[in-house]
Structures are given as structure tokens and as C-alpha cells.
Amino acid sequence: xxxxxxxxxxxxxKPVVDNVSxxxxxxxxxxxxxxxGAGKSTLLSMVSRLLDADTGEVLLxxxxxxxxxxxxxxxxxxxxxxxxxxxxxLTIRELISFGRFPYSKGRLNEEDEKMVDQAIEYMxxxxxxxxYMDELSGGQRQRAFIAMxxxxxxxxxxxxxxxxxxxxxxxxxxxxxxRKLVEDLGKTVIIxxxxxxxxxxxxxxxxxxxxxxxxxDGPTHEIINSDALKEIYDMxxxxxxxxxxxICVYFNS
Amino acid sequence: MKKRYLIIALVALSLLSLFVGVSSxxxxxxxxxxxxxxxxxxxxxxxxxxxxxxxGAGMSxxxxxxxxxxxxxxxxxxxxxTLDATRLGILISMLVFTNATYMQKISFxxxxxxxxxxxxxxxxxRIKFKDAIFVxxxxxxxxxxxxxxxxxxxxKSDIIQNMSVWLQGDFSLILxxxxxxxxxxxxxxxxxxxxxxxxxxxxxxxxxxxxxxLSYNKVLNLGLVLVALISVTVxxxxxxxxxxxxxxxxxxxIFKGDHLEKTxxxxxxxxxxxxxxxDIIGRVIIFPYEIPISMTVGVIGxxxxxxxxxxxxxxx
Numbered sequence: 001x002x003x004x005x006x007x008x009x010x011x012x013x014k015p016v017v018d019n020v021s022x023x024x025x026x027x028x029x030x031x032x033x034x035x036x037g038a039g040k041s042t043l044l045s046m047v048s049r050l051l052d053a054d055t056g057e058v059l060l061x062x063x064x065x066x067x068x069x070x071x072x073x074x075x076x077x078x079x080x081x082x083x084x085x086x087x088x089x090l091t092i093r094e095l096i097s098f099g100r101f102p103y104s105k106g107r108l109n110e111e112d113e114k115m116v117d118q119a120i121e122y123m124x125x126x127x128x129x130x131x132y133m134d135e136l137s138g139g140q141r142q143r144a145f146i147a148m149x150x151x152x153x154x155x156x157x158x159x160x161x162x163x164x165x166x167x168x169x170x171x172x173x174x175x176x177x178x179r180k181l182v183e184d185l186g187k188t189v190i191i192x193x194x195x196x197x198x199x200x201x202x203x204x205x206x207x208x209x210x211x212x213x214x215x216x217d218g219p220t221h222e223i224i225n226s227d228a229l230k231e232i233y234d235m236x237x238x239x240x241x242x243x244x245x246x247i248c249v250y251f252n253s
Numbered sequence: 254m255k256k257r258y259l260i261i262a263l264v265a266l267s268l269l270s271l272f273v274g275v276s277s278x279x280x281x282x283x284x285x286x287x288x289x290x291x292x293x294x295x296x297x298x299x300x301x302x303x304x305x306x307x308x309g310a311g312m313s314x315x316x317x318x319x320x321x322x323x324x325x326x327x328x329x330x331x332x333x334x335t336l337d338a339t340r341l342g343i344l345i346s347m348l349v350f351t352n353a354t355y356m357q358k359i360s361f362x363x364x365x366x367x368x369x370x371x372x373x374x375x376x377x378x379r380i381k382f383k384d385a386i387f388v389x390x391x392x393x394x395x396x397x398x399x400x401x402x403x404x405x406x407x408x409k410s411d412i413i414q415n416m417s418v419w420l421q422g423d424f425s426l427i428l429x430x431x432x433x434x435x436x437x438x439x440x441x442x443x444x445x446x447x448x449x450x451x452x453x454x455x456x457x458x459x460x461x462x463x464x465x466x467l468s469y470n471k472v473l474n475l476g477l478v479l480v481a482l483i484s485v486t487v488x489x490x491x492x493x494x495x496x497x498x499x500x501x502x503x504x505x506x507i508f509k510g511d512h513l514e515k516t517x518x519x520x521x522x523x524x525x526x527x528x529x530x531x532d533i534i535g536r537v538i539i540f541p542y543e544i545p546i547s548m549t550v551g552v553i554g555x556x557x558x559x560x561x562x563x564x565x566x567x568x569x
Contacts (some may be wrong), residue, residue: 074464
């Protein structure tokens, strides 16, 4: 279980994340939403111990993430940052194999190879596995990164704006995969999203941030309503229900 | 680029290198252990070959590690000030301790090489504009600053002549008893191979490395220590060999990618082959005289480097 307790982070004395407390529900998708500069990515980085919190603590199984051994932690929590840029020429299979690094330090044993095969199959990358990453489209690359995280086999999967630079088709594909990971494999997914409608349709819980503070947090249906959204985004956003999905029509508000 | 072919080329070129030179030695001469030919062979030719192999493999791997850790294809000991820092270190050790022993020189040069490379990595961290071409330009400028400091002190103490000797890589001075320092590269290369996977992971960025549970800073520092060790041993024994650490890893990367554990042997082999070819050309082109290796490598290497630059930034 991941608990965020009164966590703050300052950049040049300005609080970017300001006294945030959140409990992450296991086996669900939790989305962090909010306007630009709300501190979503910073919060996610602190949960994944890429950044250290200045005050407060993030607990994984009741023990501070800073006190976890780096290698043990990487078997429990994985994070994909938004920078999809890689100047390292690896084939898809090589990249995914590095997902096993916390277990085997790169010298893969039979079980590792099996996990890599499974991840490749799960993400439907069999035909592409020997292609180099820089020969792929953005959507394929994102799938390869997610396959790597699957091979890493962590209970928690954290993603920072995974839909950046992806078209509609690939965005939907990625979100469906994340949904499947939660439902089939029992993973816990925490995701920073820009697109409020993807958050609405695919997540179980939403944490809304603004100016470094949590404005709203709860099950999706409690957040996706005009009153709450007004508070988060300072916009009047009508909600339309379609096929039991709540869609925020913010384009002309 | 099959490893098998590289090994065949390496063996062929090594044999050629052993039997090319002012005094003609044929393999038959070696059967007579006491002949003059055998002596030349053991004192000059064989050490020269070993030095080329160790320096070629070492400098290419140093470049490979630097490119991986700096995440830039155009960073190498030549373009990051490492070699200039090494030279400054040797100079200062000579000025400060006039009777510096070999070990003192080595330690001093090593500290400077390491400090110089660390400083460059710090500069790299600070600059926001991480363009593939801009970063090595900054490195070259940094190297030139170090180099002009060295020139200033050398000029003041009238040892410019001495210094220009270390500037030029030259295998003709390699004799038995003057190259053994290069053997330090052997354990360094073994370490590089053991840590190859960690270097690859570190090369994917700090966040990426941390996600996989790698202690990023430790690996980074280890890599820089290895690079500094190789640079110091090569500069002290052979002199500066430009471009080698730059072009060889890039050529291998085009064919074999950037998975260090897989590309390390190829990079080392190709580095040696390239250096052997340059050395043999330098030895025969104005026979019976010799062109220093830094010149042949510089001319051929810079041509290849320019070709790579024009070939496409997309990949770099």
C-alpha cells in the first residue's frame, strides 16, 4: 500500500507540492489531474523516489520510500517518465529485457527470459521485437516501454503523461492496456493525465491537484461533475453522459 | 559486422604489423633465438603490437563508456577535455616535483584526468541546450582552455618542446620497458565488461536508471574512473590518439546498437584493427621514415568523423 503523508516539495523556496496527503487504493487506476504547474508530475516523482520529498513522507508498506533499498524498491514500484526520447539504440527485446535488471542485473536466466517473452506477447510486440527503438512510431515505442515495465513485474506501475504525443487511436490503446493490467494482473496504476476525459473514462480514483495542493480526491464519479471541475480548473464544464461514460465538454466553455 | 571476421582481420593485421619495418624480419629469423632479428622483434616489434592492441582497445572502450554515460554520441576523451586535463596533470607534476617518479606522474595525471572529466560532466548537467553537436563543442572549448593553461606554464618554464611530444601519439618510441603501464588497461577493460549492463542502463538516463534500482551516481563515477585510467596510461606511454574513442563506438553502434555488453567486444576489436591499419600506413607511406600515429589517425579519423556528421543527425 502506498500512502502519501503531508508531503511538500520546494523549488527555489516556492512550494510546488504543498502538504499533500493521499492514500493510493490498491488494484485500481488512480489518475492525478489538474492544470499545468499543479505539481502532478512532481508528486509522482516523489512517490517513485526519483525525487526526495522536502518534508513529509511517502510510505510503501508502512515504511518510508527513502529507507527502501533501491533494488528492492524497483521490484515493487516502476515508473515511466514522460520523456519518450531515447538516444540509446536498443532493440525492443533488449529494452524489455532491461525490465529484468532489478532481478538479474542484465544476465538473464531462464525465468527472466520467460517473463520477457510474456511481456512481449502481452503487448503484442512479437513481430517488432528485433526492431530498433528509433525505427518505431511513438505508439509502438510507448508500448515497448510499458512492456518493459510489465517485465519488471512490479505491483505498482506509475506513468507520467503516457499519452503525450500519441494520437487518439494509440491513446485509447494504451489506456485499455492499463485497464487490462489492473483487471487481469491485479496491478495498481497511478497515472498523470492531461486529458480529463481519459481520466474520467478509465480511472477508478482521481486526485485533483491545483497549485501544489489536493483540491479534490475520491472515486471518479465524485470528481467528474461540474462543481468539482469548476473548483479545479476555474472553468464551467458541462458533463454529458454517453454510454455510461461521463464526458466533459470543455471545448467551448 | 561479425566478431569472427573482426578477429581474423585482427590476427592478419597483427602479423603484418610484426613484420613491417626498417629492418626486415622474416618469421624464419625467429627460429634462431639469438639472432639480431629476434632481438629487434622482442624489444621493439612485439611491444609495439601489444601497445597498439592495448591502446586501441582502451581508447575505444573509454569513448564508448563516455558516450553512454554522457548520453551523447560525440563525447569522447578527445572532445570532453579528458586528454587535455591529463596533459595538464603531467605538466604540473613535472613542474611541481621536478624529480617526479613515474608513479607520481601517473597519480597526478590521473587526478587531473578524473577531475577534468568530472568537471565536464558537471558542465553538461548545467547546460540546458543538450544538442548533439553543441555538447562536444563545449567539451572542445573546455579542453582548449585546459590546453592553453598547459601551454602557458610550459612556455614560462621553457618546456614547450617536451610537451609537444606528449601531444603527438607515436608508437615508434615504444620499446620493451616503456609501455608496460598500458597493461593497466587489461583489468580496466575487464571491469568495463562486467559493468557493461550497468553502463547501458545509466545511459538511458538518471530517472530510467533509478527506476531499475541502479545506483546511478556510483556507476557514473566508476565509469569516469575507468575512462581516466585508460586516458592516463595511453597519454603517458603513447601520447594522444585523437578521434579513436569518437568514431569507433559510433561505427559499431550503427551496426550493433548500444547494448554495451554486446557491443563492447566489437568496439575493442574494431578499435585495435583501425589503429593497426593507421600504424601500418604511417610506417610504410614515407618508408624508411615514419609518420606519428596521431597524424594518420587524425587524418583518417577526422574524415570519418565528418562523414558521420553529414550522414545524419537523426541517429546521433
